[in-house]
Amino acid sequence: MKNAYVKNLIDNIIATSVSKNWDLAVREWDLVDWDEDLACSSQCVCGKEDIRYLFRIRNRNNGNELFPIGSQCIKKFGRADLYQDAVTKEKMFELMHAIEEGKRIELDSDFFSRRVMEFLFHDGAFQANTFNDNDPGKDYIFLLNMFNKRNKEDITEAQQRKIDAIILNSIKPYLRNRLENKVFKFDK
Numbered sequence: 214m215k216n217a218y219v220k221n222l223i224d225n226i227i228a229t230s231v232s233k234n235w236d237l238a239v240r241e242w243d244l245v246d247w248d249e250d251l252a253c254s255s256q257c258v259c260g261k262e263d264i265r266y267l268f269r270i271r272n273r274n275n276g277n278e279l280f281p282i283g284s285q286c287i288k289k290f291g292r293a294d295l296y297q298d299a300v301t302k303e304k305m306f307e308l309m310h311a312i313e314e315g316k317r318i319e320l321d322s323d324f325f326s327r328r329v330m331e332f333l334f335h336d337g338a339f340q341a342n343t344f345n346d347n348d349p350g351k352d353y354i355f356l357l358n359m360f361n362k363r364n365k366e367d368i369t370e371a372q373q374r375k376i377d378a379i380i381l382n383s384i385k386p387y388l389r390n391r392l393e394n395k396v397f398k399f400d401k
Contacts, residue, residue: 338387
């Protein structure tokens with residue numbers, strides 16, 4: 214027997230999808246927006262309370278939207294692409310908070326992944342400037358190469374300064390602008 218949350222999720226998805234078959238219905242949905250509730254006072258469409266990361270999904274076949282839906286429910290869709298998209302968005306918030314708290318941001322898996330860097334690149338986080346010959350793709354490739362280094366101790370001082378400069382001058386302002394209206398502290 215499925216628990217009540219799973220049943221509520223399935224019922225909501227089937228009711229708002231074109232297909233009335235779960236395996237087909239979950240393929241109709243895309244993640245279109247995300248927010249963060251710092252107080253964890255929001256409730257998922259399945260009924261689970263106290264969720265922090267709030268995702269909006271839209272059905273590409275009929276335009277229906279569901280909000281908020283938590284990442285654990287997104288995981289139940291059984292679609293790695295959709296779940297990884299949600300995980301990437303959560304990493305954006307974690308990275309932003311770490312930067313705001315003045316934490317030292319290392320180019321490691323605590324805050325970055327290849328998918329996170331790809332998202333940052335495609336969403337415009339890297340800026341054209343004289344240091345990258347007005348080609349933001351060069352900063353993206355540079356960070357990706359540094360991230361892929363097996364031995365981070367091989368990163369030179371000059372490379373580390375460049376990593377820090379890209380995080381400070383491109384990624385930090387991007388995160389502030391992109392996420393400034395997406396972090397809420399609702400009262401319980």
